[in-house]
Amino acid sequence: DQQVKQNSPSLSVQEGRISILNCDYTNSMFDYFLWYKKYPAEGPTFLISISSIKDKNEDGRFTVFLNKSAKHLSLHIVPSQPGDSAVYFCALITPNTGKLIFGQGTTLQVKP
């Protein structure tokens, strides 16, 4: 039972353009959503999060959008840079324990 789905295994964009990564979830009980970034041979690192009381959160080049009615969130990276090339995981968090439920990940390649 996949609670978090990232349906695009990979995405390739040109440097300077926008990258849009998508994520769908099934359980409405969660109220906090996150994106993690993972480089090869490294552990995931926290990128950005959003609470269910918001529909947008912005941090520099990174913006996360939440559509609760559609149970969908997306990560926008503008402008994309070659250093953004990594695997991006969408995750839900159980706030009282810190348990993370991850999607399958999307590999982003930003071409110079």
Place this chain on the structure above:
Amino acid sequence: EAGVAQSPRYKIIEKRQSVAFWCNPISGHATLYWYQQILGQGPKLLIQFQNNGVVDDSQLPKDRFSAERLKGVDSTLKIQPAKLEDSAVYLCASSFPDTRFSGNTIYFGEGSWLTVV
């Protein structure tokens, strides 16, 4: 500040052999997690400790996996006997305990890569 330390980084074993992974969390972090990441999938929680007590081990295959956290600091994850499907990256993470966890307070180690042949 030192990060989450894991060892060994890479391990190749034959099926039915045993293996152990070690994790040293960030100093002062009472909460410790072990995640399993199979290639092409997202990390999946195996076990969560609060100090040296188990909070969640619902997805730990207890017939072959075991974990302990002595003295509430370091932790060891053991697999015995290993199966081919155990080939994965084993990620350790740690966090301060909080009344409300948020993702930016959870820190992951670099992972231990296991190949079972």
